[in-house]
Amino acid sequence: MTDESSGVVAEVFQNEYLPEGASVADAVVTITAGAGAGRTVGAGASAAEVIMIDCSGSMSGERLVQARKAAAVAVDTLRDGVAFAVVAGTDWAQMVYPDVQTLAVANDDTRYAARQAIRHLKAGGGTQIGTWLTLARELFLANPAEIRHAILLTDGRNGESARTFQAVLDQCTGLFVCDSRGVGQNWSAAELIKVADALLGTADGMKDPAGLEEDFRSMIEAAMGKTVAGVALRLWTPAGARIRFVKQVHPGILDLTDRRTDVSARVGDYPTGAWGAESRDYHLAIELDPDTVGAVGEEKLAARVSVVRGEEVLAKGLVRAVWTDEEAKSTRLNKRVAHYTGAAELASAIQEGLAAREAGDTATATARLGRAVQLATEAGRSDTVQLLARVVEVQDARTGTVQLKRRSENKDVDIDAEIAALESRRTTRVRTN
Incomplete structure (x- = not known):
C-alpha cells in the first residue's frame, strides 16, 4: 500500500496459508521510494561526508597511489554545499582536509584544496580502525547535516581488541552510514561486515587497487542520491507474538533484528538508513503465540508493517496467516x-x-x-x-x-x-x- 503524497510503496509477498498447528509467518516486504519521495519528505536534505583512507605502512606503493586517486574522485563527486572531510587512518586518525577538526563545505575552491592535500598522503604505522570511526563520529556530531555518510578503506586487519572495536561501533550506531572497503590481500571480511551491519552500509573488497576509483565514485553518487533520512520499518504484532528476525535482503543482506527500538510493547521500529529513489526488500519472520494459533479456515493478522519517518507514515502493508488443511496451499512456496x-x-x-x-x-x-x-x-x-x-x-x-x-x-x-x-x-x- 502507498500514501500517494509520499511516493513510497510497500508490497508484501508471502504464502499466507499455514498448515494446522503452524505458528510462523514469513513474508518479504518490498519497499520502493520513487522520485516523489524526495520531493515531499526529503527535499533539500543537508548532507555530510567523511572519507577515511588507510595510510598504514602496508598501503605503500600502488595501493596508496590508487587510494589517492579514489579519494580525489570522491571529493570531486560531492555536490556543492555538502559538508565533508578527508581523514588519514593509521594507529590514530589524522585530519587531511581540512587541517583542523571540522567539516569543510564543498565548492570549487574546497574541492581543489582537498585534492591537493590528498596528494601528500604517506604510508606508515599500523591499523586502528576504531580511532578512524571515532574521529568521523566527532565530525558528524559537530554538524547538523540530516544525511551522514562515510567511506572507510583499509588494506589490513584491525589492531584493536574486539571489545574496543565493538564499543566504537556501538557509539557510532545510528549516527551515520558507513560503506567499508578492503583492498589488497590482508583485510578481513568479518571486520568489514561488522562495520556494515552496525552502520547500515555496504561491504566489499578487491585485490586490485585499480578498481578503487570507480568504486569510490559509485559510493559517493549513491550517497548524493539520498534525499530523506531517519526512515524506519515499523512492525506491530499481536499479543504473545515473537519476531524471529528482520533482515534487509536486497540489495544486500543486513540483519536488523537486534536494532529494534520499542515504540510500545507490541510496536517496534527498525532503522533503514537514508533513502533516495530506490527499492529494497526486507524479510520478516513472526512466530505467533502457539496458544492462539487458529483452527482450519481461521485468519489472523500476523503483523502490520509501516514505513515511517518519525510519526509520519509513508506506506504500509499487512502480513496475514490463514490456517488450512489443504496441503497444496500450505506447501506452496512464495518465490x-x-x-x-x-x-x-x-x-x-x-x-x-x-x-x-x-x-x-x-x-x-x-x-x-x-x-x-x-x-x-x-x-x-x-x-x-x-x-x-x-x-x-x-x-x-x-x-x-x-x-x-x-x-x-x-x-x-x-x-x-x-x-x-x-x-x-x-x-x-x-x-x-
Whole structure:
C-alpha cells in the first residue's frame, strides 16, 4: 500500500496459508521510494561526508597511489554545499582536509584544496580502525547535516581488541552510514561486515587497487542520491507474538533484528538508513503465540508493517496467516521468500565456515563451507563456487561434499575466500511472475 503524497510503496509477498498447528509467518516486504519521495519528505536534505583512507605502512606503493586517486574522485563527486572531510587512518586518525577538526563545505575552491592535500598522503604505522570511526563520529556530531555518510578503506586487519572495536561501533550506531572497503590481500571480511551491519552500509573488497576509483565514485553518487533520512520499518504484532528476525535482503543482506527500538510493547521500529529513489526488500519472520494459533479456515493478522519517518507514515502493508488443511496451499512456496531464505543461509554458511577455518576447527569449517558450495551451486552462483574452490577441494558440488585444503602461503587463496564472503551478501531479486 502507498500514501500517494509520499511516493513510497510497500508490497508484501508471502504464502499466507499455514498448515494446522503452524505458528510462523514469513513474508518479504518490498519497499520502493520513487522520485516523489524526495520531493515531499526529503527535499533539500543537508548532507555530510567523511572519507577515511588507510595510510598504514602496508598501503605503500600502488595501493596508496590508487587510494589517492579514489579519494580525489570522491571529493570531486560531492555536490556543492555538502559538508565533508578527508581523514588519514593509521594507529590514530589524522585530519587531511581540512587541517583542523571540522567539516569543510564543498565548492570549487574546497574541492581543489582537498585534492591537493590528498596528494601528500604517506604510508606508515599500523591499523586502528576504531580511532578512524571515532574521529568521523566527532565530525558528524559537530554538524547538523540530516544525511551522514562515510567511506572507510583499509588494506589490513584491525589492531584493536574486539571489545574496543565493538564499543566504537556501538557509539557510532545510528549516527551515520558507513560503506567499508578492503583492498589488497590482508583485510578481513568479518571486520568489514561488522562495520556494515552496525552502520547500515555496504561491504566489499578487491585485490586490485585499480578498481578503487570507480568504486569510490559509485559510493559517493549513491550517497548524493539520498534525499530523506531517519526512515524506519515499523512492525506491530499481536499479543504473545515473537519476531524471529528482520533482515534487509536486497540489495544486500543486513540483519536488523537486534536494532529494534520499542515504540510500545507490541510496536517496534527498525532503522533503514537514508533513502533516495530506490527499492529494497526486507524479510520478516513472526512466530505467533502457539496458544492462539487458529483452527482450519481461521485468519489472523500476523503483523502490520509501516514505513515511517518519525510519526509520519509513508506506506504500509499487512502480513496475514490463514490456517488450512489443504496441503497444496500450505506447501506452496512464495518465490521471493524462498529465494532470500537461501541467500541468507549461503552468506551465513560462508562466514561461519571461514571463521571456523581461521580458528583451526577443521570439522566445522568443512561442514559449513561444504553447505555453502551446495547452496551456491543450487542458486547458480558459479563465481562464488569458484572462489570457495580455492580453500576447499570440491568433490561433489550438488551434495556439498568437500575437503578443506591446507593453509597456503599464497595470499590470493585466502583473500579469494574473503571476497566470496562479501559477494554472498549481495543479492539479486527473483521474478515473482
